[in-house]
Amino acid sequence: MPFFMLLFSRQGKLRLQKWYVPLSDKEKKKITRELVQTVLARKPKMCSFLEWRDLKIVYKRYASLYFCCAIEDQDNELITLEIIHRYVELLDKYFGSVCELDIIFNFEKAYFILDEFLLGGEAQETSKKNVLKAIEQADLLQEVSHVKNCE
């Protein structure tokens, strides 16, 4: 089960964070800082996994963004990579060839998509179609209530 998922840029700017274990803000900040440094220091040819404290870190770079997941010792790295990839695919489908700025400006949408895909760290829906359908319908609902509100 993933402990948390972080998205950060090549410059080390955090773009998205999702914690599946409750931690205090101070701890979160510390972990984030350390981890971003560690991952950014790695060369492109190096493998996508590293052991960090008592966790395993699985990360992958897509264009200018690093997607990074922390998992437990017994968890499988490959399925975590697959989860990351699936999330990227979902973002890509939703935003239409996604890029970093999409995530910056629509960060709440990025969270909504992640929340439809993973719940409490577990993959809740493996079908891309279903995830996007849920998001679209919720978006629609949001627009309807928005319009109502403005009237």
Add this chain to the structure above:
Amino acid sequence: MALKIVKGSIDRMFDKNLQDLVRGIRNHKEDEAKYISTCIDEIKQELKQDNIAVKANAVCKLTYLQMLGYDVSWAAFNIVEVMSSSKFTYKRIGYLAASQCFHESTDVIMLTTNQIRKDLSSPNQYDTGVALTGLSCFVTPDLARDLANDIMTLMSHTKPYIRKKAVLIMYKVFLKYPESLRPAFPRLKEKLEDPDPGVQSAAVNVICELARRNPKNYLSLAPLFFKLMTSSTNNWVLIKIIKLFGALTPLEPRLVYSCVHVVKYLGLLAMSKILKTHPKSVQSHKDLILQCLDDKDESIRLRALDLLYGMVSKKNLMEIVKKLMLHVDKAEGTTYRDELLTKIIDICSQSNYQYITNFEWYISILVELTRLEGTRHGHLIASQMLDVAIRVKAIRAFAVAQMATLLDNAHLLTGNMQRNGICEVLYAAAWICGEFSEHLENPMQTLEAMLRPKVATLPGHIQAVYVQNAAKLFATVLKSQEGNTDSTAAQETSQLMIDRLPLFVQSANLEVQERASCILQLVKYIQKLQQKDVEIAEEVNALFAGELNPVAPKAQKKVPVPEGLDLDAWINEPPSESESEDEQPKAIFAKEEPKHSRPRHTEVDEKELARRREARKQEQANNPFYIKASPSSQKVYQDTPGVEHIPVVQIDLSVPLKVPGLPMSDQYVKLEEERRQKERAEKKKKEKKKRKEKRSGRGKKHDSGPESEEDITPAHQVDIVTEEMPEVNSLDILYFVPLADSEKLPVRSHRETPKSPAEDGDTENAALQEPKKKSTKEKREKKKDKDRDRKVYDIQGNLQDGSQVVVSVIFENKGDSFLKSMEFNVLDSLNSKLQRPDGSGPHDGLTVPFQLPPGVSNEARFVFTVQSIIMPQKLKGTLTFIVKNEDSSTHEKLDFKLHFTCTSYLITTPCYSDAFAKLLESGDLKGSSVRLEGVNMPFHHLLARICFHHHFSVVERIDSCASMYSRSIQGHHVCLLVKTSGQTVSIDAKCDEPTLLGNVLDEIKQTFSQC
């Protein structure tokens, strides 16, 4: 209340939304902290307001700031407020903020219990969903205890969307409030068999996690999981199950099998993929793969079989087949045995028996296979027997001997013939014995065997072959008997035929009946002649003389096409050309002969397709964001056949169904080995000799190394009939010569796409406009970053009703980068406003509804509302967009101005001279005049210019004097009297709105000062 809402939306106008905040932060890189602290102050103000929309916006911004590392815990209560909104839009934001900002020590969580409970039971599934998602992040022991029951109810919700979320969140609840596990577990277990795969996988996930913590309690679920593992096609689920078994195996060693199996299966599957490209590397694992044949799992055995097919060589064929034969014996009565049988034949016969070195061995294998009871593949064995016997001449004698024994022991095969497909073999046996009867040792005995009454119980088509071949045998027997002095033997043979054949004449099968009665009459005639002591054998044999030769599969192609036969000509009228061709302009095809159009058209298509494909690939390669599909990883499990979990019991058959007198194929294996050993020994001898002669060490290589394929000399050769037909004269190919003509014809190139609107925007858009509309044009060219992104704006304002102006903007991407997320925004003035969709704020930009790949242009229209039209207007605007490059994307903006001139509000309206006169007489119009100096153009040009640029129409023209008229969109009349003398033009004008008139005259003046 209404006032409040209005007040709220007025307040909102001045709020920053999230986008503004993000943009602001990006623009204040140097003093970020300061900027953010002012933002936080603003947010605090916003949070104090009553309007929930304002609050939600503030909370959304806080969520972003929280990610940047700012402390937002002070706003926890406001977050709860937004969570409690009845509007989904705000609720969603509230829960998101909560899930990001709350943790166990956040004290306001206590306040949320009732709200969450309310949301969980909301009739809207997305309300429930959002609440569950949020809860998963900040659930505390208290919340878990209070809400466990509600969530448990949701596990049986009608919507799978809710069920799966509820199931997953149960895990979190269990962790926080372990007492809930016991009552919830039965329901959780039920969910393992939920009809929805999503819910099922959620349940698997949760139980796997639970089992990892305490495996022993979940052992009882193992059979259920086993069933899931064998039936599920979702590899996410499979991975979880394997992991679960991993956790359970220390307690239940039997489970190791199932885990190992899946892995084994995958390994074999992977190997078969590798085999296609690197056969050598897989061949070295032959023993391992052979071991897999002993596996209890049928799927694995079948995979292994597939692999073996690809790995055989001359060297190991016998060994592999021997092993397979052992399995055949073991696999009594299963479909797997049939599979084995076909595999053995496939393996042996692949690529024209390439790997068979000894056909005697192969025949014996086939004969051994006939002992299989209940197989469906009798005909397969039969066709192999026929094929080999016909094509391998050297093997015939042996084959015939074997077949004779088979026929003799036919009763063994046909014992329970009804359900036995193996009797098909007798078809082959009978035919081979008949056709090659000269090789028979005891033809009389075989003839006897073929005419037994029991034969009549065989299927019709086999009986027919029996009868026909009995006749062939009869001929052979006669031939051998006539040499003898005693003619009674021959007569007895005829008598045997006459005695036995009537049985077949009575057959219900037409074929059998026909052949039998024909042959019966023939034999009767022969008998008559025999009684007259006529030598008849010669003539009878002539009936079946001549050898049957196999025909190559490609033989038909080599038959020359007869003269005058055009295989390419249409027999009927060809079907009408496809629609797309109909649409093509006729001129293109007019000069050419229509009959060539079809092939050429496809050629164009192919080229075009290839070109597009190439272009697409290029684009994908250049696009770092393109995510390549990885189907292989997902499909691995899809063709998994059901795992046979019934263990295969090894039955020790003490009395195998052996046909007496038949050789065992094993002996050939031994023979082969002996032969090889001998050869090796001989070779060594030779080598030694050579070495002695040459006294050089070069021969060493051959000595110790393993035998190469070439060393194995086949015992028999197959006639591989492929090129036996005489080569066709090359002249025959001339039939196809007319086709060559079309090759010479020029290939039509792809039609040019119409020029982009930006290049000749004027004409393109003029055509699109409705006659009523007037337009103002502005052309702007902006260069940014030197030559990277260049865009041309061609802005046209079109007027419609009293207060609306439509502006069409053409965007053209002249750079090499991909432009997306374009937002068009204009700073509204009091007078002119950009029309925005309902619900968006007064400063929100409008999304341009397309993306622009490099070199592409597209047009978007924007509507403006204008209150007063008497003054010209300039509106400032910005276009923001994202520029995507190979590996980066930047956010850029482009400033522009929209110029609304007064003439752009005028509409060309025709007016008759009497109406015009009345207008002037009415006296409502105010006058004004202007003089233009140095205008050097003919008078009619001048008029045309005013008409074109300023939307006037000529009412009357007398010599160098003309009256003109136009009307504004708001109904103002504008009248002009234009006079010219020399280079001076004087315009007297009247209008009911002097300001408008003044501005129009200024604009006219400007037009002429420019020329």
